[in-house]
Amino acid sequence: MVLYQLADVETPVLSQFSLKGKIAIVTGGSRGIGLQVVTGLAEAGADVAFIYKSSTDAAETAASVARKTGRRVQAYQSDVTDRARIANTIRLITEEFGNGRVDIVVANAGVCANVPSLEYTEESWHYMNSVNYDGVMWTALATGQLFKKQGRGTFIITASVSATLVNTPQTQAGYNASKAGVLQLARSLAVEWADFARVNCVSPGYVLTEMVTKQPKELMDIWLGQIPGRRACHPAELKGTYVFLASDACCYMTGSNLIIDGGFTIP
Ligand SMILES: NC(=O)c1ccc[n+]([C@@H]2O[C@H](COP(=O)([O-])OP(=O)(O)OC[C@H]3O[C@@H](n4cnc5c(N)ncnc54)[C@H](OP(=O)(O)O)[C@@H]3O)[C@@H](O)[C@H]2O)c1
Secondary structure, X not given: OOOOOOOOOOOOHXXXXXXXXXXXXXXXXXXXXXXXXXXXXXXXXOEEEEEEOOOOOHHHHHHHHHHHHOXXXXXXXXXXXXXXXXXXXXHHHHHHHOOOOOOEEEEOOXXXXXXXXXXXXXXXXXXXXXXXXXXXXXXHHHHHHHHHHHOOOEEEEEOOHHHOOOOOOOOEHHHHHHHHHHHHHHHHHHHHXXXXXXXXXXXXXXXXXXXXXXXXXXXXXXHHHHOOOOOOEOHHHHHHXXXXXXXXXXXXXXXXXXXXXXXXXXX
């Protein structure tokens, strides 16, 4: 088998972006970036199941995106840190929501905490890595087995600019290292899975979600001074990138990392 190619590579470009008839799963889809990914994929035509951990309004959120987009959207509670549980949830979604098939999986769930590196405990170190690194691997394992059986699929990971730069002035070595880890994990999977799946990463800069807006305002003022674009990203501005990576418009792209950061990583 070779990397999938469109039967007609001359297909008009906008129709290559369509996700009509596709089934997608997004982890961490209840809010923030994940919710916009769910919305974007549904707007492009996919039916989308999303996974959350503790949101209390996930069913209403799903119903609201379904109303807005006219697609099937459903919320499933799970935990990406639990290998067996996330595998069971992906299996359940495939059978119950996807009628035996899933085309797109986005490993987006993530957490961040500011901890001075000399103060990490087993617990605070494990907290971030169990979601951001192990959680991506457990999601990838269940997904890869499914895609291999199907012969085709697209896996997208939300990494971060923190995979390649060190954010300042806050201290977040654990977060940065977990994101650097998933970049190399994605590249490794892209090579191993080339005959049945594409694997790519999205690396946003500062995005206006709870992860960022809960931080002190003084930090945001410093960050804005570090970004050539002089503003943070609205999470809806990331929708197009995920739709592109999920679609047939980038059939030859695998193992890539798309940085969306207002120029933050350039200077
Ligand atoms: N915001 C930024 O500036 C930024 C920049 C670069 C990269 N990122 C990355 O983008 C991704 C999304 O971040 P965000 O800013 O949208 O964060 P957010 O608003 O805090 O949302 C986090 C999402 O992850 C889910 N989640 C957390 N732990 C989970 C677990 N153990 N199992 C399943 N789901 C879990 C949450 O579910 P509940 O709602 O149920 O808690 C929620 O849906 C993360 O990987 C983050 O590292 C964010």
